[in-house]
Amino acid sequence: MQLTGAEIVVRCLLEEGVRVVFGYPGGAALYIYDEMHKQEERLTHFLVRHEQGALHAADGYARVTGEVGVALVTSGPGATNAVTGLATAYMDSIPILCISAQVPVPLIGNDAFQEVDTVGITRSCTKHNYLVRDVRDLARVLREAFYIAKSGRPGPVLVDIPKDVSNTLCEYTPPDGDVTIRSYRPTIKGHMRQIRRAVEMLQAAKRPLLYTGGGVVLANASKGLQQLTRTLNLPITNTLMGLGSFPATDGRFIGMLGMHGTYEANMAVSHCDLLVAIGARFDDRVTGKVADFATQAKIIHIDVDPTSISKNVRVDLPIVGDVRAVLEQINALIQEENCAEKQEDILRWWEQIEAWRAKNCLHFTQDDRVIESQYVIQTLCNLTRGQAIISTDVGQHQMWAAQFYEFQYPRHWLTSGGLGTMGYGLPAAIGAQVARPNKPVIVITGDGSIQMNIQELGTCLQYRLPVKIVILNNGFLGMVRQWQEFFYNKRYAQTDLEIAPDFVKLAEAYGALGLRTDRPDEVESILRQGLEHPGTVLMDFRVRREANVYPMVPAGKALNEMLLGELL
C-alpha cells in the first residue's frame, strides 16, 4: 500500500494508540496537519498558544496516564520553542514523542527560511532523536521512537521530518512484532543474588529507611512499594518527584527529604543504618553536601538506569532493573523467607523518628490579617481530600505544595523537578485535564511563574477545560527573594515584580472566571466557589509578601544543618 509521509505519521500514531496530539502548525508542517485534519475524528489535535505549551501539555498527559505524550511543532522557531519542554521532560524522565517539521531535504544546511539544526540543538535534551531524510525509514523510526521513549528509563524522543518527506509516497508495511534495536536493550529483572542480599540487609537493619523517587511513579510500582513498606513497617521518605507513590496520610510516611524536606526525613537520612534508594537519583537538592550524606548507612540503590548508580553517591548494593519488577522480586522473597518475623526490632528507631516528627517542622500560624500560602494549600487539600491532580510551577509555591498537599495516589502530582521550569504548570494541567476530563485538575502557581505561559488560558477556553488556577500572589519572585534574604543580605535584586496584570480582569478577558481575595477568612469560600464552577477559573490569593519556605538546607550544607522557621 502506497502512503505519503504525512499519512504514515498519522497511521503510526494511531497504531501506537495515540488519540491526542498537542501542537502548533507552520509552513513545514502543513502536509502533516492536512492529514491530521482529514483524520480528526480518530486523532484529536489541541491547538496551544506557544510550542512550549504543547510540550508541557504532552508531558502532563504522559505523567497522568503513563502513556507517551505526543507533540507536533513546525520547523525553526517551532522547534526552538519546544526545547524547554523537551529538556523539562528529559530531566524528569517523561515519555514524549515530539514530531518537528523540517525544511525540505534539498534545503537542509542552506540557512533556509525557518531552518534550524533541530537534531543538533535537541541532542542533549532528548533520550534520542532522528532526522528522517528518506520516507522509507519513517515508519520504522516512529516505531523505534515510541519504544525508546517508553522503555527503560523513559524520556523524550524527537523525530524531525522534512516537508518533502511528509509529501513523498512510499510503500507502507504494517508493524510485525515488537521493535528490537540491537544497541538498545534495557535491563528489566534484577539480579537474583543482589535481591537476596538486599533482603538480608533489610532484615538485619536496625535503622532502615526507604528513600523513593520518580522512578517508582514511572514504573507504576506504587503497589509493590506499599507492600514492602507495610510488611516490614519501614519509614519512608519521598523525593519531590516521588510524591504520591506512597499515601502521605499513612504514618510510615515521614515527608519529603532534601533542601525543603521535613526535619524528621532529613534527620532520619542522617542517622539511618540502611538507606534503600528506589527510583531516585541522589540529586543535589536531595543530598545537600554529598560527603555528609547518610554517613552511617549502607546504601542499596534500585534503578533501571545504570548511569544513575554511583554517579553522585557510592552505593554498597546496586540493583539494575525495572523498579516494579525488582520490588516484586524482593516482596516475593520476603514472603517466602518470612522475613517480617526474623526482622531486627526497629521499635527504638520508630521512637526516635516520632521524637523528630514531634518538632512539627511545618508548623505555621494563620492570623486574621494576612493570608499565608501554606494555609491556602492546606485548605485546598482538605476541600479536595488530597484527591485532585495538582500541577505547579517553580518556586516557593511549588515547595509549599509539596509539603502541604497530602497526595494519596501516584500520577496526581505534576511538577518540573529536575529542570525547574517556570511556566510548566498551566500547560501541564491542560494535558492532565485532557487525559482526565472528570478529575479536578488544579494549578498551584505564583504571580511570577503564571506569567511565563499565561497565554495557555486561551487553550483552556477553546477546549472548555475546567482547569483551576490558584495563584499565590506575593508580588515577588519569592524563592529567589528568600535566597537574597538569607544569603545576600536582603539585597532584592530584580525580584520585586512591581507591575502585575489585574489577574481577575485578565481571566475575564479570556472568558474565564476570575476571583480574588486578600482576606484569610475568605480563602475557603473562594476555593469552594472556584472548585464548584464548571469552567476555567483563576483565583488570585494575595498572600504575605515576605514569607519563607522552611525547613531549608542551605546549598552545600549537610541535611542535618537545616534552618528551621522563626517559630521553632
Place this chain on the structure above:
Amino acid sequence: MRHIISVLVENEAGVLSRVAGLFSARGFNVESLTVAPVGTGETSRITLVTAGDGPIIEQILKQLNKLVPVIQVTDLSDSPHVGRELLLVKVLTEAGHPERGGRQEVLNIVQIFQARVVDATPGSLIIEVTGSADKLDACLALLEPYGVADMVRTGQVALARGSRK
C-alpha cells in the same frame, strides 16, 4: 590514569557528535579519538583515550553504553591489549639549505625507529612512524632539532590481546 576505550557504534549520521557531545556536556576529558567504519560498513569503531579516576571512568563507560546507537563499550586498559598510533612527520633537510640538519642523520633515526620514508623532495622528507604513543614521542624528540615543518598523529587505536572480543 589513562584509559583506552573502544566503542562499537552503528555507522549512522550524528553518532560521532553524540559521543563527542557526551564528553563535552559532562566535562569528561578526551586525549584522542579515532573513528572509522569496520566490517561491512554497518558499524564503526571509535577508539577514545581518556583520563580519570575509577568513578569517572565508570560513568564514562555507563554513559557511552546509554547512547542508543552504541552497541558495545570496552575498557581495553583493564586487560592486556595492543595499542598503536601512526605519526606522519615532515622534516626539512639540507639540500640547498646548509643551515638545516643532515639528511643522512635523519635517515638513521628512521632506521632506529623502524619508521619509513613515504615522500621525499630535495628539501624535505615525510616519515611514517607507527607504535605506541611513547615511541612516537621519542622519535619526534630526535627529529625536532632537524626542523619539523608539519606533523599529524592519528591518536591511538587498540585491540585486546588473545581471543577475547
